[in-house]
Amino acid sequence: MSKKCMWIYGWAMSTQIWSEVIENLPDFEHHLVNFSECNEINDFYKVIENKLKATPGEWTLIGWSLGGMLALETIFDQKKREQYRIKSMIIISSTLKFVSQDRSKGWPQRIVQRMKTQLLAQPEQTIKQFKKLVFQSTDYPKLRGLFTQNAETDFNLNGLEAGLDYLMTTDLSSSWNQFCEDKNTIPILWIHGENDVVCPLSPLSITNGEKIIVGEGHAPFLFDTEKFICLTKKFLK
Template sequence: MTLPHPPLHIDQFGSGPNLTFIHGWGAQNSVWKAWIQQFFSHQFTVTLIELPGCGKSPSIDADSNLQQQWIDALLQVMPEHTHLVGWSLGGLLAQQIAIQAPNRVLSVTCIASTPRFIQAKDWHWAVQPSLLNDFMKALGKDAAATLTHFWKLQIQGSDGARQLIKLFISQMKQRKLPKVSSLTQGLQLLQEMDNRHQLEHLNVPVLWLLGENDPLIPKEFVEEFSTIQPQAEISLVQGAAHMPFFSHPEETAHALLQFLNKQ
């Protein structure tokens, strides 16, 4: 596959079957690299993909087909046969990759993610559209402040949230901020992507790994979605919010490894 832009940045380490991670909006590989190295590198060949305009990845000058351009860029650098883990926006993208290229995906794990991020008349287990609209407007005024607000929101509701928020923000302020154009594209994808009906026909093993107190994704969504995808597994990390791997690293890793080792 030849794309009209440089390939996305990846970090690779470990040995064993392929295991690929795609991070969420406003993040980069360094957000969860240490956690992944600690719990997964001894058993898997790990690939961390940085989304367009994040970390060391180039941005993408998208046309009208934004979603497909991002998917193609991810497929370009993703190992041929891999277990796939996506967090938040990365989970939406991982779902779509598995839908489009099921022969390349051994399993899909969606951490703090759903098939549709914003509410609709027939989908209540999501955030209100106004939240992402507010983020979109705020980005143009002060991207750094908008990201800080989002980082706080992701950890709210977690055990020890106050201390975790301080720690996470101090870490992120030492890192390169994503490009505003790519943040805008990511918000657009969160607003537009809806994988619900396509997932009905997905046959690869799926794990929904959710935080009990996630302020962005109500855990009740699994009750409704289990009728759409009854073969999927669901694991709830008690006391966690939207970043279970950060607040509850051992519990989150245990749930993921338990699923992966069955495949």
């Protein structure tokens, strides 16, 4: 039986973001999380848990950006980890805490709050501006244009607002430290792009896995897709 992979995308994105990567990983069973019906923070957790419930077996969670934080929260709950047989995880350009007064470690909360205000007034423009920031280092002009020229997203407006609230309020640092002290931790591959201005490269230590730098920016799976796929295949096998 193929290994099951759950792909969890970031704020303002859509399942389309994974298309090229998944096409190049045909030996695995892929399940895409969709946040289109999420209106509040708790809905994000429910979508992930419902996906886990629907298909029994062993899972690898793959989370990018906000999706990486949600994936981490899922495995921090040992009961869920064991119940749903989550056996490994790939975290892409994510963080334990999105906001920080130190811009080298995160975004000042006032900036995220201002972004939330702008979102409610001009949602399409806010999403376009964010996507330009996310994909500015993408090395493929076709892909960069595809993801930055429109405001297409699987999130509704309530979900976008809830996502920003999540980023402003969530701090996984203590849960991460406790998880790393657990002798039953699971293998983790932490992939990050250099010079990531959305989730700055963290000095995070990995206890039961490894941390690898792939290319530039916040979307390393697009910047260096070939290397990302190679690393993913090696980790999953």
